[in-house]
Amino acid sequence: MELNSADLSTILNRLLDTAADNLRVAKILVQLGLDPNNITYDALFNRLLEIVLANITLANMFALVGAIFFVATLLMQTMVPLRIANMAGCSFFATFGALSGNVGTFLLYLLMVPINAVRLRQMLRLVRKARDAAQGDMSMEWLKPFMTERKYRRGDRLFKKGDAATEMFLTVTGRFLVKEINVELPPGRLMGELGFLTPNNRRTGTVECIDDGQVLTITYDRLLELYFQNPQFGYYFLILTSRRLLENIERLEKAVVQQNAGPQVTAASDVP
Template sequence: MASGSADISTILDRILDAATDNLRIAKILVQMGLDPNNVTYDAIFNRLLEILLHNITLANLLAAIGAGFFVATLLMRTMVPLRVANMVGCVFFAAFGALSANVSTFLLYLLLLPINAVRLRQMLKLVKKARHAAEGDMSIEWLKPFMTERKYRRGDTLFELRDPAKEMFLTVTGKFLVKEINVEILPGALMGELGFLTPDNRRTGTVECIEDGQVLTITYERLLEIYFQDPQFGYYFLVLTSQRLLQNIQRLQDQLAAERAAGAAAGAATTNRIA
């Protein structure tokens, strides 16, 4: 066993001897405080250990912990724990900047703290609202802060059948008409959410403004971002679109039943005239 260790040490020493022939490597060794003419594996290890022990200070220890939290954020898949880890890391880095008298580092991470805190608060509110939605509260109010305002006048077309679908609408005021099924959409209703689910992201109908109104819009990219921040939003959206599909099915069934009743009434009237 000792012979094997000696052989490895000898091989490493030979590699180091060959490497020191390179002038660049020799300069690096000099900067590290080593003698290029007498470099061994043990000498490098001892020098690195000496540098490490010499730089063990409270400030560097705090920086190392902060770096650990930063690396942890790269491994996280959801935004809430990522923001928490980022805030903790900012605290350690700010403390490092204060102890090392590095003003720029201290101010940078001190400013990042409230930014992360605000975003974390938004994410927590989003998670809370999405959980309520998953439990049956289908209010869309919680989504409004993520939407932008847009106004339409009577006669304007919001989108047409088979158009590329890139955003979802929430009606605030006015009236809108789905032309294919002759259904009016009143304030407080969603439009365009089905285009988010179609394989080619195409509109499933044409919507026209029939009374001046205001809508709120949100892009599908933003919806995806919200989904990845809180996957429960995906369940909420599934329930929402399922309700819309069931409503459409019920509407078609009612129309079919009405047409059958009208046909039956017309047939009865014809029979009575013949009789």
């Protein structure tokens, strides 16, 4: 056991000595073609310049430009320009592999170009769909095949505030009233979508049917699947809920203003 340890220690010492010897400045200068005993800055600069000029080939130029594009990808913060720069870098490296006769390098980077192109196309489609959802009025017709029909009569309560929320509704016919804010929901309106985003999935209001009508329902589990499968719907859903919250805030602000203005009007009417 001690003999094996001694042999291992000897081998490691020899390896370290060899590595140190190869890293000596004098040996590096000799490998560069310089005299260690007569070295000047001009001689060192001229020798490095000669090495650079000797290696300037068309293949190496393509490799240099490809390396610049790959470094650029490390500095980019968004995916679209990163994919474009990566495609450019792969194209230059593939050309380098072809000109230098390196088949492995050529095939590797050649295959990476269409992969990045497909990902870039998917990203651009996602951006375009998100922009359309933000600027336009997205139809909910495509959602109806995933929903279940349900009918309500006047006086029926769909849900009340604080109940556990498990599904979202789309009004088709009839009229429905949100009691807390006294707002009627006409056909074509979503309701119950805020419960999908609230903690513990609780209802934020009470909805009753004030005129016989029909609705379509979809469970939150199914809605969650569609949310991740269709980025356009997911983005639209976020915009829809944000608008609904902003409407509620605006309605609350108006109510506060009217409440504050009420006593002033009453006081003014008492003046003879």
